[in-house]
Amino acid sequence: MVTQLTQNERFLGLIILIALGCLGLVMAAAGQHDPIGMHGWLVVVCSIVMIFVLANGYFAPEPSEARLEHYYDDPSKVGIVVAMLWAIFGMFIGDWVAWQLVYPDLTFDAAWSSFGRIRPAHTTGVIFGFGGNALIATSFHVLQRTTRARLPDQLSPWFVLLGYNLFCLIAISGYFMGITQSKEYAEPEWYADIWLVIVWVTYFLIYLRTLARRREPHIYVANWYYMAFILVVAILHIVNNLAMPIAWNQAKSYSAFSGVQDAMTQWWYGHNAVAFFLTAGFLGMMYYYMPKRAGRPIFSYRLSIISFWGITFMYMWAGSHHLHYTALPHWVQTLGMTFSVMLLVPSWASATNALLTLNGAWHKVRDDATLRFMMMAAIFYGLSTFEGSFMAIRAVNSLSHYTDWTVGHVHAGALGWVALITFGSIYAVVPWLWKQPRMYSPKLIEWHFWLAMAGTLIYVFAMWNSGVIQGLMWRTYNESGTLSYSFIDSLVAMHPYYFARAFGGLLFLLGAIIGFYNVLMTIRMAANVETGDEAVIGNPAAAGE
Amino acid sequence: MSIFGLHYKLERSAIGFTLAVIVAASIGGLVEIAPLFTIDETVEPAPDMRVYTPLELAGRNIYIREGCYACHSQMIRTLRDEVERYGPYSLAVESKYDHPMLWGSKRTGPDLARVGSKYSDQWHVAHLINPRDVVVESKMPPYGWLMRNKLELNDLGLHLKAMRKVGVPYSDAQIANAVKDAIGQASPDSDEATGVSERYGEATNVRAFDGLPGTVTEMDAVVAYLQILGRLTDAAHKTPMKAE
Numbered sequence: 167m168v169t170q171l172t173q174n175e176r177f178l179g180l181i182i183l184i185a186l187g188c189l190g191l192v193m194a195a196a197g198q199h200d201p202i203g204m205h206g207w208l209v210v211v212c213s214i215v216m217i218f219v220l221a222n223g224y225f226a227p228e229p230s231e232a233r234l235e236h237y238y239d240d241p242s243k244v245g246i247v248v249a250m251l252w253a254i255f256g257m258f259i260g261d262w263v264a265w266q267l268v269y270p271d272l273t274f275d276a277a278w279s280s281f282g283r284i285r286p287a288h289t290t291g292v293i294f295g296f297g298g299n300a301l302i303a304t305s306f307h308v309l310q311r312t313t314r315a316r317l318p319d320q321l322s323p324w325f326v327l328l329g330y331n332l333f334c335l336i337a338i339s340g341y342f343m344g345i346t347q348s349k350e351y352a353e354p355e356w357y358a359d360i361w362l363v364i365v366w367v368t369y370f371l372i373y374l375r376t377l378a379r380r381r382e383p384h385i386y387v388a389n390w391y392y393m394a395f396i397l398v399v400a401i402l403h404i405v406n407n408l409a410m411p412i413a414w415n416q417a418k419s420y421s422a423f424s425g426v427q428d429a430m431t432q433w434w435y436g437h438n439a440v441a442f443f444l445t446a447g448f449l450g451m452m453y454y455y456m457p458k459r460a461g462r463p464i465f466s467y468r469l470s471i472i473s474f475w476g477i478t479f480m481y482m483w484a485g486s487h488h489l490h491y492t493a494l495p496h497w498v499q500t501l502g503m504t505f506s507v508m509l510l511v512p513s514w515a516s517a518t519n520a521l522l523t524l525n526g527a528w529h530k531v532r533d534d535a536t537l538r539f540m541m542m543a544a545i546f547y548g549l550s551t552f553e554g555s556f557m558a559i560r561a562v563n564s565l566s567h568y569t570d571w572t573v574g575h576v577h578a579g580a581l582g583w584v585a586l587i588t589f590g591s592i593y594a595v596v597p598w599l600w601k602q603p604r605m606y607s608p609k610l611i612e613w614h615f616w617l618a619m620a621g622t623l624i625y626v627f628a629m630w631n632s633g634v635i636q637g638l639m640w641r642t643y644n645e646s647g648t649l650s651y652s653f654i655d656s657l658v659a660m661h662p663y664y665f666a667r668a669f670g671g672l673l674f675l676l677g678a679i680i681g682f683y684n685v686l687m688t689i690r691m692a693a694n695v696e697t698g699d700e701a702v703i704g705n706p707a708a709a710g711e
Numbered sequence: 712m713s714i715f716g717l718h719y720k721l722e723r724s725a726i727g728f729t730l731a732v733i734v735a736a737s738i739g740g741l742v743e744i745a746p747l748f749t750i751d752e753t754v755e756p757a758p759d760m761r762v763y764t765p766l767e768l769a770g771r772n773i774y775i776r777e778g779c780y781a782c783h784s785q786m787i788r789t790l791r792d793e794v795e796r797y798g799p800y801s802l803a804v805e806s807k808y809d810h811p812m813l814w815g816s817k818r819t820g821p822d823l824a825r826v827g828s829k830y831s832d833q834w835h836v837a838h839l840i841n842p843r844d845v846v847v848e849s850k851m852p853p854y855g856w857l858m859r860n861k862l863e864l865n866d867l868g869l870h871l872k873a874m875r876k877v878g879v880p881y882s883d884a885q886i887a888n889a890v891k892d893a894i895g896q897a898s899p900d901s902d903e904a905t906g907v908s909e910r911y912g913e914a915t916n917v918r919a920f921d922g923l924p925g926t927v928t929e930m931d932a933v934v935a936y937l938q939i940l941g942r943l944t945d946a947a948h949k950t951p952m953k954a955e
Contacts, residue, residue: 266850266852267819267850270842270843270849270850270851270852270853271852271853273852273853275853275855277777277856280777280778280852280854281778281781281782281852282777282778282779282780282781282782282852283777283778285778285781286778286781341778344776344777345776346775346776346778347775347811348775348778348780348811348813349811350816373725374725374726374729377725378725383723384719384722384723385722385723385725385728390722390728390732393728393729393732394732394736397729397732397733397736398732398736401733401736401737401740405740409877410873410876410877411873412866412869412870412872412873413866413869416866416869418772418870419873420810420811420870420873420874420876420877421810421811421877422810422877423810423811423877424806424807424808424809424810424811424812424877424878424879425754425803425804425805425806425807425808425809425812426747426753426754426803426806426812427744427747427748427753428806428809428810428811428812429806429812429814430743430744430747431744432811432812434739434740434743434744442736467715468715471715471718475735478732478735478736479735479736479738479739480739481739482736482737482738482739482740483739483742483743484739485743486743488816489814490788491788491789491790492786492788492801492814493786493800493801493802493803493805493806494803495747495750495752495753498743498747501742501743502743505739564788564790567788567816568784568815568816568817568818568822569817569818572816572817573817640792640793640796641790641792643792648795649792649795649796653796653820653821654846654848654849657819657820657848657849657850658848664850
């Protein structure tokens with residue numbers, strides 16, 4: 167991998183790593199009485215490891231000029247393996263946290279393993295670790311193919327991928343130590359947030375620099391979504407994380423906003439992390455891998471335009487539906503509800519566009535589990551966006567809010583849509599990247615598909631039941647006009663559903679482990695074959711390879 | 712030229728497309744968030760409201776550290792059953808000094824917005840050490856280490872200072888005496904205790920929250936925080952209730 171970097175890039179990489187290592191040392195020394203010091207050491211160790219990796223190929227000859235006529239896929243390859251590792255980690259923690267709600271003593275009386283600390287480790291592990299790495303890896307792959315241009319250089323993609331994973335490591339190790347801002351899906355503290363901004367700007371610059379050199383006049387729809395994902399996540403991340411650290415050598419900070427303004431900012435962020443991280447990014451994935459795998463063009467260009475701008479414009483209004491009946495002014499709640507309902511139009515336009523793309527390829531869906539992953543993802547996308555619009559209606563929300571129904575809804579989207587489209591895309595792209603005719607075992611893909619399907623359905627049905635029961639028990643009155651159930655009555659009623667949920671999650675985790683094995687074995691198959699980078703399409707200089 | 716024709720042009724320009732995305736995505740937030748800072752009625756007045764004492768603030772930070780907000784909300788909605796179960800619905804002003812807010816999004820356990828003074832200190836201590844000793848069916852994890860850990864006191868002045876920078880009206884005296892006040896609030900018979908009621912009001916709880924007057928533990932801080940929830944101001948009890 168290092169041999170693909172030019173000598174200049176190796177030198178620059180070394181400088182960056184040394185600078186980073188020094189920064190880590192400063193953090194470790196200045197923050198020795200604070201958890202930030204531990205993160206300093208983490209940064210030092212990561213820098214040293216990468217310096218060793220770099221040193222290994224540092225004096226190799228300069229890569230040949232011919233590389234410029236090929237796509238650069240090494241970062242995508244590593245990103246996919248890392249994404250699968252995060253999937254297993256994040257889903258394992260998720261299932262553990264689910265079992266804790268069945269058997270609360272599964273914390274083993276340790277602080278780091280209690281529910282409140284490992285729950286964000288689960289959400290960050292799956293959203294940012296698994297989802298984020300999959301998005302970065304696939305976006306580099308899609309960007310090059312759809313622009314017919316190589317990435318602008320060999321260093322910045324590595325900076326983005328590895329820097330992003332450093333962010334994930336700091337975030338999750340921080341939760342175990344008790345470092346958190348408490349803002350859901352934005353838990354990491356100020357210094358991790360600043361680091362992510364640097365990585366993220368570099369990421370978008372890769373996009374712009376590659377697009378500037380494109381050989382295709384139009385920017386393909388998949389890239390619209392990837393670009394919106396990067397841009398809007400940057401806006402959300404910066405605004406929601408504005409905070410005042412108590413000292414530059416301490417981890418703790420206080421949010422710049424308080425109370426009702428903080429709540430609105432947080433859920434403007436929170437809901438749009440769903441919209442632009444978990445929806446837009448993965449729609450980008452779908453718009454490339456699904457038509458490629460099905461061998462069919464996207465059904466409608468116009469539907470793509472309507473759904474893209476509908477999603478980009480309207481989602482940003484919807485966050486206040488998380489705050490119905492709260493101290494948030496009524497007019498903001500109403501706006502949020504209205505836009506959430508309207509959002510169904512662009513959401514279903516996307517889902518329809520995806521499913522109609524499969525028209526004429528249904529026999530492939532039947533035979534090919536990879537394509538079936540993508541098809542089911544589009545169906546779950548349609549279902550959970552419908553459910554989301556429904557739950558955003560104030561009267562429905564009065565029942566569903568604060569209950570497991572929300573958890574079920576999120577997982578219908580996260581397992582059914584995000585994870586399925588990702589697994590489908592990974593199964594499609596891995597053989598392409600490693601130049602194999604197919605994955606190591608199509609049979610194991612089938613197994614993964616049915617485990618994922620069973621796991622998702624068990625999970626979602628369990629949470630629908632528990633959520634609705636919970637919501638109803640909280641508001642049931644007896645004949646004398648007083649509340650029928652104590653809170654603890656409602657908790658006792660949840661027990662069987664919590665068990666079922668944990669079991670469904672376990673099935674889903676097993677599927678992911680099988681998937682990881684399949685990916686590894688495919689890579690091993692490729693180890694015996696010479697696999698150079700793929701030539702840029704339609705490029706005469708590279709013809710004949 | 713049709714709208715699709717325009718788009719056909721737009722998607723040929725990376726910069727144009729980038730700007731269009733930024734504009735389209737910014738409008739919603741600007742319309743919904745910016746006015747919350749300027750419209751006066753957004754947060755009701757509450758002249759009697761006090762700030763958190765250093766000990767309560769430290770407890771709040773432990774509440775955040777342990778992720779209590781993942782299962783407990785602090786926001787009673789304007790619904791009849793919630794008002795009857797938990798007390799008067801929450802007002803915006805009650806979390807005015809909450810950086811960040813802890814309204815929460817999920818109730819695996821009950822709402823805590825008005826849990827202050829509902830249970831005794833001893834109940835909270837026993838419940839935090841092992842919830843199932845007090846509530847047999849509870850799913851809450853045990854938090855025994857709160858009793859074993861001494862509270863980190865030295866930086867409390869820095870905490871209050873940072874809070875002042877984001878808008879909480881701590882006085883110079885409160886910042887200067889932060890450590891003393893934290894010790895005093897948990898040690899009722901000490902010399903430090905008198906300053907607490909001077910600086911934070913007579914109604915402030917000054918008790919050995921964890922039952923051990925000698926040491927200030929994390930348990931002291933958490934219980935002090937739980938006992939003040941919903942009690943920083945009386946505003947919610949004065950507003951006429953009309954739940955939907």
